[in-house]
Amino acid sequence: MLLSAGAQAASCGAAPGLPDWARGGTYRGTLGSLPVALSLDPKGESLYFYEGRSLDLLLEAGHAGNQLVLQESVRRTLGSDPVVTGCFTLMPSGTSLKGTWQAPGAQGPQEVVLTPLDATRLPLRLPLSPGLSVLRRDHPLTFLKLNRPWVTAADGRSVREPLSGVRYPRVPGASAALNAALQDRQLRHAADALDCRATLPEDAQRDPQEGYNANVQVTLLNARLLSLREDVDYYCGGAHPDNWTQGVILDRATGRAVPLTTLFPKLSAARQNTLYLNAARGAVDAECLTVLRETTLDFTAHLSAQGLNLTPSGLPHVVAACAETVTLPYAALRGDANLSSAYVRTLYVK
Template identity: 40%
Template sequence: MRPLLAVLPLLALSLAVAQSDEDPAQPLRECGGTAALGLPAGVQPGLYRGTLAGKTILLQLLASRPSQAESDPADRYAYGVHGIDITLNRGRSAAGGLLLAEFKRDYPKLNATGCFELTGAAGKLSGSWRAPGSQKRYPVIFSPVKLAAEPLSLPATPGLLALRARDPFMFLKLNHPWKAAGSAVTEPLSQVSYPRVAGGSAALNAALQDQQLSLAAQLLDCISLDLAFTGHADGGADANSNDQLNFTDAKLTLKSAQLLSVYNSSYLYCGGAHPNFVGEGRTYDLSSGQVVPLAGKPSSIWPALTPAALQKLYLARYPRTGDAECKDAVRMNDTPDADSFQLYLTRSGLTLAPAFLPHVDTACGEEVTLPYADLRAYAAANGRYFRDLYPR
């Protein structure tokens, strides 16, 4: 249940080690060219938009590449209909233009699956895409994207503006109208849904959009890593299996007079040996949209509910019918910290979702709900939200 942003660097490191025997020039040779790290004359780095076989695509060319190792940032493109990054290795065509080769892994081989041959003029890129060994060429023309002039298709929240500055490529993929249905909004590419509050404050719904934006971006990044590592956007799952990989589910667990609590869970396969389960609980102030700390902090609802107290209460309510090995696994958290549990509110009480278990023991992570009455002694009686949960 670690945040995905903490998981991705570990995955990138494992991928780099596993792929050290690969030859990044191989797909470029299969496309009829050679490897080269720089850009040819007339080709400028940046973001481009164009069409390929009638479908809109986004292209990102880096200013420089220190190497074409998997661990280094790469040129990439994505179809607007699915938003999944396709990694490109860079080189020169036989004619001296820019050659970009996409590929599929058959470790240690990198087999080319597509070849862009491009030249630059007047800021634009023109050329073709073809499959290796095929004589059929699809014409492409890329125009530079002027990011500052790109209209916003979503409310201008802090998270959206920060994403535009930090990761313009992801911003362009997610900056489109999202689908509202009932009390939730769905981002179409990732299919991540997140609640909204009708008539809620602008600050609250901005915070909800920004959390959904983060979840959608993380999921698309994970699927892109999965594609780069396995050659599939589903971890290579059996088509006849009912297992669904790479999805995020968010549920509204409590709405009171002042608070809104949401728990999102993600099942993610980003490449590597195992999938990851990532969970996160967030409780928002309905007026300000600020995240409200629930336990262990001076300004929280239950400041006396320390990590050690949470662990003790969790063990006391852990299902007695649980497997003996699971009980041993949850007892191993003998030095609990603030990240040991994800917390969220429900009608019944405060729910603890364990975040301390290693991957092999994830199935032991039973959620436990502590009734509000049992937690009254830990609460700040003069706190802002006390009467919300303890009306009498």
């Protein structure tokens, strides 16, 4: 269990609350000889990271007189209380912050110099995309971590984000708009993966089996549509591991999401539920089928050559294993389909 903010701040010799001059902001600079970036949030969670490592360290803000004190603490092992690993003591110097950082028991402090960061002025190391622009504007620390060259597979069919290790499919010869949409989905996964690993205790951070693992597969690619299935399993230090599945249907030219109702306007939530339960009889064991029948189901959908695939989403953790995917053949959905749609015609090619 985390210590209270007041108790944590007292460990660095500070009282709760910020000095009058302190304002929220994002900073970049050095701690000793190492490059760091820091976000100060007077009303929320402050954090920083070493740019060579790129995992966030949480900070509790306090003050000692007119000095800003930021206490760094980590968990060494799962279930252990946080321990204080460093104390920032900072004062304003023009628009910058200057001061020291000292680890408990260290012989002396290290100098800290931080200057305000305007991430919108940083050059892009990735192709411009809507998600990257939002990240640069609203989440500059995450932008700093992910705005670097990614690694494209030799066959051009996937890209790996190097810090998180998240891989995501690409379509050789795809439009710039589709590539941007795929990059933005990968950005969200990569950011979530880094956030997840940062919340793990130190010993688990070194275990490649812990954290956030995304497996993304192209399930349909035709002249008009691209569909993918995203499967994520993760453990971020909470009560138990968890997982989820997300279906994705995109316009191959524009990269925009194609709602299921555009393809199958008569496929209401109630009809999805009925068709799913009918199809699940042969795919799901009796106990799970009972659970599914007694639950108000929501679904995520992806397309494949065989048909429309529905996967229950949002089931309670104790019955999450019952979220089996079933395939509804396109022939069985002809009456629900918008047969005048150019998208749908690609699914009913004779």
